[in-house]
Amino acid sequence: xxxxxxxxxxxxxxxxxxxxxxxxxxxxxxxxxxxxxxxxxxxxxxxxxxxxxxxxxxxxxxxxxxxxxxxxxxxxxx
Amino acid sequence: xxxxxxxxxxxxxxxxxxxxxxxxxxxxxxxxxxxxxxxxxxxxxxxxxxxxxxxxxxxxxxxxxxxxxxxxxxxxxxxxxxxxxxxxxxxxxxxxxxxxxxxxxxxxxxxxxxxxxxxxxxxxxxxxxxxxxxxxxxxxxxxxxxxxxxxxxxxxxxxxxxxxxxxxxxxxxxxxxxxxxxxxxxxxxxxxxxxxxxxxxxxxxxxxxxxxxxxxxxxxxxxxxxxxxxxxxxxx
Numbered sequence: 001x002x003x004x005x006x007x008x009x010x011x012x013x014x015x016x017x018x019x020x021x022x023x024x025x026x027x028x029x030x031x032x033x034x035x036x037x038x039x040x041x042x043x044x045x046x047x048x049x050x051x052x053x054x055x056x057x058x059x060x061x062x063x064x065x066x067x068x069x070x071x072x073x074x075x076x077x078x
Numbered sequence: 079x080x081x082x083x084x085x086x087x088x089x090x091x092x093x094x095x096x097x098x099x100x101x102x103x104x105x106x107x108x109x110x111x112x113x114x115x116x117x118x119x120x121x122x123x124x125x126x127x128x129x130x131x132x133x134x135x136x137x138x139x140x141x142x143x144x145x146x147x148x149x150x151x152x153x154x155x156x157x158x159x160x161x162x163x164x165x166x167x168x169x170x171x172x173x174x175x176x177x178x179x180x181x182x183x184x185x186x187x188x189x190x191x192x193x194x195x196x197x198x199x200x201x202x203x204x205x206x207x208x209x210x211x212x213x214x215x216x217x218x219x220x221x222x223x224x225x226x227x228x229x230x231x232x233x234x235x236x237x238x239x240x241x242x243x244x245x246x247x248x249x250x251x252x253x254x255x256x257x258x259x260x261x262x263x264x265x266x267x268x269x270x271x272x273x274x275x276x277x278x279x280x281x282x283x284x285x286x287x288x289x290x291x292x293x294x295x296x297x298x299x300x301x302x303x304x305x306x307x308x309x310x311x312x313x314x
Contacts, residue, residue, distance in 0.1 A: 003136035005086035007227040010258040017252045022270035030220035035211040042218040047192040
């Protein structure tokens with residue numbers, strides 16, 4: 001059996017409370033967002049190499065993508 | 079970000095044992111770590127040095143070569159693998175230390191789909207210079223992806239704007255929900271277009287949500303969507 005983290009073995013059945021449609025006039029489905037929108041609000045799973053700190057890598061990403069804000073969520077602390 | 083940091087983690091670690099130990103003994107002793115363990119963070123660490131409880135979900139030994147042990151470990155966020163190695167050495171009646179460590183999973187992010195800075199640079203070049211965004215769109219995921227490990231609820235359009243103003247979510251606002259929700263779980267609240275609206279704490283279990291027609295289900299903790307993306311709902 002493959003080892004799993006707790007969230008990977010959650011039973012995710014959808015239960016419907018109200019059968020309703022959404023009005024396409026408002027909001028935007030994630031897959032319909034433009035590349036600019038993704039650049040301004042998106043996530044990247046980056047393999048950080050040894051050497052530069054997470055902070056430095058976030059700064060590289062900021063420069064490569066030419067965006068205003070980049071943060072990182074997970075420093076590998078050893 | 080907090081949601082991401084608190085999910086489970088998986089690491090691949092290379093441990094070096096200071097004396098030669100029988101392979102069978104190493105394999106057997108790994109079982110001692112499964113479940114809840116107490117850990118004292120290492121001297122050099124980012125948190126206060128006091129005993130704390132962490133849960134280890136699994137340890138899988140990938141390879142043993144003399145005094146080197148390569149293993150995969152699934153654990154609760156905040157587990158120090160360096161400490162696991164030191165304690166493992168002690169259990170074996172010797173010493174051991176962590177030689178190398180790679181994180182292979184952090185919540186829903188894992189090593190099956192990760193990119194290098196070079197990949198990102200190439201993809202951005204393709205996008206800027208050749209007007210081809212296909213690679214870049216593979217690398218940059220919508221922010222919704224970062225909460226895909228959390229249990230979800232979807233709300234009706236008329237509930238969206240009030241949530242954007244920080245209101246709690248009650249049953250009449252729910253269109254559907256995942257039946258894994260337990261009380262006190264951190265839950266992601268989505269629109270019916272699968273846009274992340276907010277994160278909050280469940281104050282009802284899945285059974286209660288199923289069986290009731292009113293009452294607060296999610297206490298809001300953090301709102302992501304801007305107000306007025308969806309129309310303001312007026313009570314008639």
